[in-house]
Amino acid sequence: MNPLSYILGSVLLLLLILFFVLLHKRNYYPYAAKHLLTKREYRFYLLLKEVADEYHYIICPKVGVKDLLAVTDKKQYMKYFHKIAQKHVDFVICDKDLYVLFAIELDDTTHETKDAKRRDHLKNKAFAAAGIPLKRITDIDKRQIRRLFR
Template sequence: MDLLITFAAFFVLALFLRAAAHAADHDAHPYAMRKYLLSKAERSFHGVLQQAAPPGTQIYSKVRMADVLQVRKGARNRLGFFNKISSKHFDFVLTDASTSAIIAVIELDDASHRSNRAKISDTFKNKATEAADLPLMRVDAARSYGVADLRMRLKALMPAGETEQSRSNGRPHSSVDTESTSVTLDSTTI
């Protein structure tokens, strides 16, 4: 009987220690997974953007600015300038699919961009991309987008001399004729 009581006490102590360690781990790493990577407005726009993207390109979402821009060598206060871009992101980045060369960045401007804090951040992004000679396209969030209009705006961002044929490496590109297509997004609050 003493052996059974000792075993039970040991078992309860082990459970207690495990629970304490689990609680301490949660305090040391207080993270939880987000349910979705993109908001509903971003997800809907991403779908339209994929339809409008030129052949031979790839679109990435929520890319950290520091993964797209770098501080120029020799700049004073490099760490300070790096810190300014390390915690911000671009909504979408358009790249060459075969080389991953960065072509342009796209920002989806919804109602949250009207706040003073967002205006300061938007101005910083505008100036940083301009200094880096990186095309930045801003799109006002809307309930629907014209694929043809978006396609034309994206083509205007492509480097001079780039053609659909050169981006698709000479392979024919099949696509649906969407020149007159308009895509309606989820009826969510933007």
């Protein structure tokens, strides 16, 4: 084999490798399905569902705050939208017509940090301003859950 054939063959092989690498990257989507709720949230959901079913209410899990609240300040819309855009609430309770009755945050020890308290305060104030009750609960206990519906 002459040196020119060897070089051309090597270049062709490198081009083929590069082509397949680029093709793979273009079609590369590093995603996998995961459960919507954590184990703790799911345990809570099961008890919440028992109570909600008694009232014929619908439970919507992990709802974006931006889907529940509208920014009313049109001059500073983006400023206030960005404050809620990436936030969610754990559960929203709706009537049969999907009218929001209240939202629920299932709090745990992660809500005790300074940052978490600041985020929780913003959520509390935003929901209060919109007139949507935001109820917080820490214990996964049916009696506590029943109190949410009062």
